Amino acid sequence: MQNKSLQFQHSPRWKVSWLFVVIAILCIPFADLSINTFDPGAELIRFFSGLFNLSFKNINNPIEALLQTIAFAFLGVAFGCVAGFFLALIFHFKFIRIFCALVRSVHELFWALIFLQIFGLHPLTGLLALGLPYAATFAKVFAEIIDESDSRAYDNVRQSSNLISAFFYARLPDLWPHFVSYTSYRLECGLRSSTVLGFVGLPTLGYYLSTAFLEGQYADVWALLILFYVLIASIRYWVRPKLLPFYLFISVFVIHNDSVISFENITRFFTHDIIPSPIRNQESFASLWNWFSNLFLNEALPGIFNTLVLTQLALVLTGIITLLWFPLISKLFFNYFSRSVGHSFLVIMRSTPEYILTFILLTLWGPSMLPAVVALMLHNGAITAHLMGKFSDQIKPRMDKSTGLNFYAYEVVPKIYNQFLAFLFYRWEIIMRETAILGILGITTLGFYIDSAIADIRFDKAMILIAITALLNVGVDSLSRYIRSRLRLKTTVECV
Known part of the structure; x- marks a missing residue:
């Protein structure tokens, strides 16, 4: 028998992980991570002192803002769910897949900025800003659920019935629990997004949050944040299927205002405002090329570069914080009381939109990429840590298992690392989308140049x-x- 020398080789997942870490390290010199406030410590003390002096005295009607937030979320998610369901049925067409990919890749705040120019502060602005990207997202997820479901019953019924009847009687009952589960998750996302829409002028909680921040009214800020956390944490108690028709009906009247849609604005926007100025002014092709070249070189290219730098830093730090935080809610590491504390912490972090976190940190630290990196890390890290903590509960430890750090590093992490990478790479595009929108706050990503334009x-x-x-x-x-x-990333616990 011929002896063959065995050489140790790292797995592709290990190599890819370190490649992304190296890329993030190389991005650091190009990122502005400075603190620019004169005395950040004093500002931080002022901010947290507001927690012990909660007040709504400078907010005209916090209940109305809360109801506006809920109403926009309900109607936006409902529109997205219904439209997404029908799009999912034809998602196999390439045109539909490309269309949905482009629509969902634009953040809700960008859609809001677009529709503000068309409809002003009419409720349609908020509804479409939420509903359009959500419809594209629902379409993708619902299509994946349909593709992965068992279709044998449907195929049998289809032979003796029409397509619509077969789908609703033999396919939909199996799909329904998955649709409901994802829609419930989307409603929580909708409440966060609805809140953030207030930062561009819609009368949701975000509008009053931004005003309180700019005026330094931290007692009001904390009162609004706690109101928002209670809203998110109590969803399971007040959202009931039987009450949804009532909620949707009431929501229509809650968001109603006296704004009037100007068809002149709509016509001007599509036939004049968005037409490149050289074409609008009937200039030469050379002028059009110079216009586009200047835009790309002076605004798009710096914006793309800064967006990528910030995204890669946030992605790697999200991965690190996920590995540090997931034990907080894992049955493998802590008892029920400790897990409850950890769960509460993660709920607060993942419930706070990254836009609001960045806004808070910019106020405390001044303008740089540092607030954005930390905000993206905390928000996305809490989301993936929550998922990984629940996933780790599937592991059955060996009878002779080690303890402490050895148990964590050599038994638990290797078994969940496959799923960890799957979740992290899934969040990559989401982090990129969030990074771009943070430019509205003054960070020089693509959103900064869009907002300036x-x-x-x-x-x-x-x-x-x-x-x-x-x-x-x-x-x-x-x-x-x-x-x-x-990398063949799977969704089940890997045995090693």
Whole structure:
């Protein structure tokens, strides 16, 4: 028998993990991670002192803001769910898949900025800003649920019945629990997104939050944040299927206002405002090329670079914080009381939209990439840590298991690392989308240049930059799916 020398080789997952860590390290010199406030410690003390002096005295009607937040979320999610369901039925068409990918790659705040120019503060602005990207997301997820379900009963019934009857009687009952579960999750996302829409002028909780922050009224800020946390934490108690028709009916009247849609604005937006100025002014092709070149080199390219730098730093730090935080809610490491504390902490972190976290940290630390990196890390890290903590509960430890750090590093992490990477790469495109929108707060990602173009009433530039943002997100999503496919990332606990 011929002896063969065995050489140890790291797994592809190990190599990819370290590749992303190295890329993040290389990004650090290009990221502005400074603290620019004169005395951040004093500002931090002022901020947390508001927690012990809660007040709504500077807020006209917090209950109305809360109801507006809930109403926009309900109607936006309902629109997205219904539209997404019908899109899912034809999701096998390539055109539909591409259309949905582009629509969901544009953040809700970007959609809100677009619709503000068309409808003003009419309720349609908030409904479409939530409903359009949610419809595209619902379509993708519902289509995946349909594809992965057992279709044998449907195929049998289809032979003696029409397509619609067969689907609703033989397919939908099996799919329904999965649809309901995902829609419930989307409602929580809708409440967060609805809150953030207030930062661009809609009368939700975010509007009063931004005002309180800018005025330094931290007691009001904490009162609004706690009100928001209670809203998110209590969803399971007040959201009941039988009450949904009532909630939707009431929501229509809650968001109603006196705004009137101007068809002149709509016509001008589509026939004048978003047409590139060289075309609008009937200039030469050379002028159009110079216009686009200047836009791409001076705004799009720096925005793309900063967006990618911030995304890669946030992605790797999200992975690190996930590995540190998931034991907080895992049965493998803590008792019931400790897990309850850990669960409460993660709920607060994942319930606070990254936009609001960034806004808070910018107020405390000043303008730089550091607040955005930390906010993205905390928010996305809490989400993935929650998922990984629940996933780790499936592990059955060996009878002779080690304890402490050895148990964590050599028995638990290797068994869940496959799923950890799957979750992390799934969040990659989401982090990219969130990174772009943080530019509205002054961080020089693509969102900064989009917001500046809108402020200068240059909607032609803004639409080009939004399109570039969408294509960048689609590219990252495609790369993420390719990596997950190549690494054969699974959704079950791996035995080692």
